[in-house]
Amino acid sequence: MKYELYYWPTIQGRGEFIRLALEEAGADYVDVARGPEDSGAGVPALMQILDSNAIHRPPFAPPFLKAGDLLIGQTANILLFLGPRHGLAPKDDAGRLWTHQLQLTLADLVQEVHDTHHPIAASLYYEEQRKEARRRAGEFLKSRAPKFLAYFEHVLERNPEGDQHLVGASLTYCDLSLFQVIAGLRYAFPRAAAQYQRDYRRVFGMYDRIARSPRIAAYLASDRRIPFNEEGIFRHYEELDFKP
Amino acid sequence: MKYELYYWPTIQGRGEFIRLALEEAGADYVDVARGPEDSGAGVPALMQILDSNAIHRPPFAPPFLKAGDLLIGQTANILLFLGPRHGLAPKDDAGRLWTHQLQLTLADLVQEVHDTHHPIAASLYYEEQRKEARRRAGEFLKSRAPKFLAYFEHVLERNPEGDQHLVGASLTYCDLSLFQVIAGLRYAFPRAAAQYQRDYRRVFGMYDRIARSPRIAAYLASDRRIPFNEEGIFRHYEELDFKP
Numbered sequence: 001m002k003y004e005l006y007y008w009p010t011i012q013g014r015g016e017f018i019r020l021a022l023e024e025a026g027a028d029y030v031d032v033a034r035g036p037e038d039s040g041a042g043v044p045a046l047m048q049i050l051d052s053n054a055i056h057r058p059p060f061a062p063p064f065l066k067a068g069d070l071l072i073g074q075t076a077n078i079l080l081f082l083g084p085r086h087g088l089a090p091k092d093d094a095g096r097l098w099t100h101q102l103q104l105t106l107a108d109l110v111q112e113v114h115d116t117h118h119p120i121a122a123s124l125y126y127e128e129q130r131k132e133a134r135r136r137a138g139e140f141l142k143s144r145a146p147k148f149l150a151y152f153e154h155v156l157e158r159n160p161e162g163d164q165h166l167v168g169a170s171l172t173y174c175d176l177s178l179f180q181v182i183a184g185l186r187y188a189f190p191r192a193a194a195q196y197q198r199d200y201r202r203v204f205g206m207y208d209r210i211a212r213s214p215r216i217a218a219y220l221a222s223d224r225r226i227p228f229n230e231e232g233i234f235r236h237y238e239e240l241d242f243k244p
Numbered sequence: 245m246k247y248e249l250y251y252w253p254t255i256q257g258r259g260e261f262i263r264l265a266l267e268e269a270g271a272d273y274v275d276v277a278r279g280p281e282d283s284g285a286g287v288p289a290l291m292q293i294l295d296s297n298a299i300h301r302p303p304f305a306p307p308f309l310k311a312g313d314l315l316i317g318q319t320a321n322i323l324l325f326l327g328p329r330h331g332l333a334p335k336d337d338a339g340r341l342w343t344h345q346l347q348l349t350l351a352d353l354v355q356e357v358h359d360t361h362h363p364i365a366a367s368l369y370y371e372e373q374r375k376e377a378r379r380r381a382g383e384f385l386k387s388r389a390p391k392f393l394a395y396f397e398h399v400l401e402r403n404p405e406g407d408q409h410l411v412g413a414s415l416t417y418c419d420l421s422l423f424q425v426i427a428g429l430r431y432a433f434p435r436a437a438a439q440y441q442r443d444y445r446r447v448f449g450m451y452d453r454i455a456r457s458p459r460i461a462a463y464l465a466s467d468r469r470i471p472f473n474e475e476g477i478f479r480h481y482e483e484l485d486f487k488p
Contacts, residue, residue: 056402057342060349060395072341074348081341097316097325098301104318105304111355119363120376121383132364132376139365151304158300 003029004066011232014075015063020176023219025086076103079173088173102174109148137240141192149200156202182207184234247273248310255476258319259307264420267463269330320347323417332417346418353392381484385436393444400446426451428478
């Protein structure tokens with residue numbers, strides 16, 4: 001079965017968590033909104049689903065994934081679906097819940113990263129909330145990011161099967177998502193990330209290993225990987241990169 | 245099996261989504277942090293788990309649920325676990341994913357409600373971010389809340405089994421969670437909610453039905469239901485209740 005991923009074509013955003021899982025799985029998928037409009041793909045194909053009145057189980061927002069008859073929305077929910085199908089989640093119920101719990105905690109962190117540059121409203125430009133963004137980013141880098149990173153460091157440390165993975169003894173989708181979060185923090189907040197790298201060695205060690213792993217390294221080097229930019233979740237604004 | 249719910253004892257907060265599901269299920273549970281400290285309950289029992297170094301799969305934050313040997317964190321994840329066990333989610337995989345997708349969308353809405361009074365940092369007092377809160381609440385009530393409510397109205401309308409429930413022909417945990425969100429919006433933003441009630445009749449109709457249903461009505465009338473207050477997610481500040 002060929003998956004159809006629907007996400008904004010010019011940013012990594014939340015879609016990137018899905019792309020990384022599909023790439024690591026070697027899954028057959030098409031990134032629909034990045035395809036050509038004249039063959040029925042592109043953003044119009046995405047908007048057609050979002051604006052449709054005929055879908056009984058409509059998504060609220062991208063990303064969403066078509067898998068045969070299923071249309072699945074919400075990033076963590078898509079990974080909950082993909083994980084066990086592609087060896088990226090444990091087989092037992094308890095392990096799946098735990099993996100999903102970690103993913104939801106990462107989703108909370110990602111939302112807080114987004115709000116560092118959009119503390120007032122996603123519908124306003126960054127320039128319209130710059131002052132508030134400075135306050136929020138300062139608090140985020142000083143207290144929130146360290147709290148989350150210390151938690152994931154701790155989860156790695158406590159994992160009875162070793163500190164190479166968050167769950168069990170092999171790679172899961174939440175390892176890939178933590179990799180993406182670290183990649184994003186390094187891009188958006190290089191000064192702060194340099195400090196975090198010294199404080200959370202297991203987390204950054206996992207980041208390094210995943211970056212070098214064959215399928216992810218090939219993906220990162222390909223043009224399927226959209227570069228970070230100032231339209232996505234992780235944005236680099238010099239004035240927000242406080243030293244924590 | 246008796247469930248142990250761990251959540252802050254003085255607020256509804258995110259714990260309330262779990263309480264409502266347990267109450268509707270008629271499940272045997274104890275709200276641990278609301279119990280007496282001298283018998284090993286209370287907030288110290290909650291903090292002991294949060295601060296423990298001995299737990300292999302630690303929660304990041306309350307709520308979390310002990311179910312036998314399982315310790316499950318993240319609100320939506322707890323409901324994912326409880327739903328099928330108590331007839332509050334469909335039995336088929338596609339139905340469970342859809343129910344969970346709606347729950348995650350509600351979780352996004354709840355986070356945005358929280359940020360109306362804490363747009364800069366949860367660690368600061370409301371009074372330290374009042375000006376920013378006015379801007380954020382205005383945007384929320386004008387564009388975000390209506391977008392979410394229109395979505396859930398649409399999901400009810402499109403449900404092939406009728407507009408009485410979000411999923412299928414019977415009550416699920418996400419119906420209960422939507423009930424809680426509406427209860428919260430009515431408390432926090434009565435002027436705005438009066439307008440929404442005119443615009444989203446199916447959503448508010450479901451709210452009314454659930455409020456009158458036997459188990460939920462009994463729960464709401466009991467002292468197990470903590471009143472809304474200005475420590476929780478849904479807070480009433482007159483100056484934030486804009487007419488949308």
